[in-house]
Amino acid sequence: MQIGIMLPSRETAMTGRHDAAGLVRFARRAEEAGLDSVWTGESVLARTRVEPLSLLSAVAGATSRVCLGTAALIGPLRHHLALASQAATVDQLSGGRLILGLGAGAPMPESRGEFEALGVPFAGRTSRLDDLVDQCRQWWRGGDALPAVQPGGPPLWLAGGDSPRVIARVASHFDGWLPYMPDAGAYARAWKEISSQTEENGRMVTPGLYATLVIADRANDVLDAYARAYYRQPLSVMNQLQAYHGGSAASCLDWLGHYVEAGARHLILRIGSVDADEQLDLIGERLLPDLRSMSRRIP
Template identity: 30%
Template sequence: MTDGHENAGWRRLFETDDLTVGVGFPLTGARTDRPDVAEERRLATHAEDLGYDALWARDVPLFWPRFGDAGQTFDPWTWLSYVAAHTDDVALGTASVVLPLRHPLHVAKQAASLDQLSGGRFVMGVATGDRAPEFEAFGVDHEARGARFREAVDCLRTVWRDEFPETEGEWGRLDGALDLVPKPTGDTVPVLPTGHSRQDVAWLGEHGDGWLFYHLPEGTLESFLDDWRDAAGEKPYAMVVRAELADDPDADPEPRHQGYRAGEEWFVEYFRRLDALGVDHVLVGASGDDPERALTRFHERVVERL
């Protein structure tokens, strides 16, 4: 499935045609307060030991109580560097860096540094952001976020690829006298635009290494995948699914935000259908009152049967 990327995280997620499964922080479920660091670390290593393929961290620069979600609270670069130091092989991803609120040269250096320090395990989801008050706080025009996103992606590619590059944009100018170091472990840090990021699918297919999307009903998903394959060929498609495992293994699905509560038998068939449709990776929110038990049950009863 890969198109030649040397990045180890990319290979972990997309090297074969098999569906891979990752989980997202905060693994403890704490979304408005600072999560317990020791417990998050323990659950991260537990998820890796179980065989989950990726650990994903969100980028939420500022907490907006009305939105009701602070992500995993910690800055994603700092947090994933910490996680990298306590794991060995699992892919590490952002879902997703809010590019319009960050200077692309800072992002380029942070991403390449994390990629190097993790042994090439970093895969970067990127997005335009969905919390309007953040844009005012950073002095960024909310309506210009689509254009800033495109410029940022172009800047990232250029400074990762070229030595002493010459390029410019609204963010600034490089005239060939300066270089970005370090470079990534491979030809690029893999970039997965998230949602539409205020772009059309043709742009996403040309400029993204894959596409990370939200949960969709299966009929809608099939249409999206058709459009993606037309635009991007065999570049991978990843999606988010909240998965709450019911005690009854034969329980029918009940809709939840971004996913379902259902029995293991339904989830096994559902993930097999996603695989058959052409989904390459699923970011699972394995929710439950006991996070360790939820991670373990879902992997043993669903993922291992796929």
């Protein structure tokens, strides 16, 4: 089992404080704390933050061990050749540590506005994402684009839920599945179906989980403030859509354990607080050792 953490890049959309160099330092601290991967998201205009592949290029030079991931990069906004070249560059700089988590863009006015600003059609974006995946792999496997270090290119994960269409796309096109489902039981059912379909296709898929948590005494208050600041929605709404949990380290461990039992094997933790540095310390000291112990018990 792998355990990663989101770099606090989206918090700039909440606080207005942009600090790309600080994110690189945070990534180095995460590696020193023993985490396996660091991740960053993308939003050009809706919730403006640091461009993900540029950031991960800098993180590649500041770290030596952690995997570097996007959670998620909006694939249809990119040209396949440009993305193949950019991703291969990060993969070379990192010695083959890149994972590309990809999304098609949420069906929201803010996302539509980003597509319009970049002159990209919003309609048909899901099928274009699947085409992008195929084309990037063709470039990495023998085209004229810059070659990646990893054979066949970096792993490509789909950020999506448990709809039949998402399950079929993960099983047929992608190397990993990155949902943020609030119900571990639903996760287990979806993963069982993905496993069945990938076995039929002769493929392997990494089951990930995007989970928001905070270790705090008044955790629900902290998470509610975070959800309202970022999504403009209360926790009572957001925890019906995404995986949220807060409380003691033991409580967070128990909650994550249900997803591990359901099949999750790469946990990506998003800190549900603007005080990311303190939370990183708490995760490293109070949660990570027990997660490691849990992983050793996985059959």
